[in-house]
Amino acid sequence: MLTHIEKVLDDAQLQQVTALIATGRFADGRESAGKAARRVKLNEELSLDPARFSELNNLVMGSLVKHPVFRSAAMPLKTAAPYYARYNAGMSYGAHVDDPVMGQGELYRSDLSVTVFLCEPDSYDGGELCIQTAFGEQQVKLPAGDAVLYPSSSIHRVAEVTRGERLVAVSWIQSMIRSPEQRALLHELNLAREALLQKSSDAPETQQVNHAYINLVRMWSDV
Numbered sequence: 001m002l003t004h005i006e007k008v009l010d011d012a013q014l015q016q017v018t019a020l021i022a023t024g025r026f027a028d029g030r031e032s033a034g035k036a037a038r039r040v041k042l043n044e045e046l047s048l049d050p051a052r053f054s055e056l057n058n059l060v061m062g063s064l065v066k067h068p069v070f071r072s073a074a075m076p077l078k079t080a081a082p083y084y085a086r087y088n089a090g091m092s093y094g095a096h097v098d099d100p101v102m103g104q105g106e107l108y109r110s111d112l113s114v115t116v117f118l119c120e121p122d123s124y125d126g127g128e129l130c131i132q133t134a135f136g137e138q139q140v141k142l143p144a145g146d147a148v149l150y151p152s153s154s155i156h157r158v159a160e161v162t163r164g165e166r167l168v169a170v171s172w173i174q175s176m177i178r179s180p181e182q183r184a185l186l187h188e189l190n191l192a193r194e195a196l197l198q199k200s201s202d203a204p205e206t207q208q209v210n211h212a213y214i215n216l217v218r219m220w221s222d223v
Helices: 011-022 050-066 068-074 180-200 204-220
Strands: 003-005 025-028 044-047 076-079 083-088 092-096 112-117 124-126 129-133 136-140 147-151 156-158 161-175
Touching: 003 068, 011 050, 050 068, 050 076, 050 112, 050 161, 068 076, 068 112, 068 147, 068 180, 180 204
Parallel strands: none
Antiparallel strands: 003 147, 025 044, 044 083, 076 161, 083 161, 092 156, 112 147, 112 161, 124 161, 129 136, 129 156
């Protein structure tokens, strides 16, 4: 399931993000890649002093993890610190699957990947995030401040940038709900639950849906 998360960052936050990134430098992204990814990865990753990195991550990930759509769709147990990738003209990231287990020290399982777009789509050509799904390849290129959540197990790539600069933040999530099918069902049920709670929180059908959702999370959660 691909989930579009709108307005993770507002205009003021995007300006702060841009200013912080401008104080760092970019290095060859292949330095952080595994053997398989190194063959197809052609981008640059941000290097920044720890204090500014912390400020940047608090802005980007702090906003993401509080977003209600992210929380409903991902049901996060562990969320990794992001990396910030830049693609200039001629750069791309070939088809690959993210590593199943990540981290240094404390390990986590990568159930979901998330890309937060940090520049407007009309500022660069190409650079679509292309994700293989059961319905064929889906191409994603979102407004600055929006994000897309997708299975880490999917084959995905970044199309070559032919003009301008593509700038994104990328992270991974271990979900409380390991099964993608169960996670998708819970997200759909929660959308209905939230609508019912806003419309008529004391209605019997609202209480039934709320009860079912809570106990399905209890039944299926892997914590």
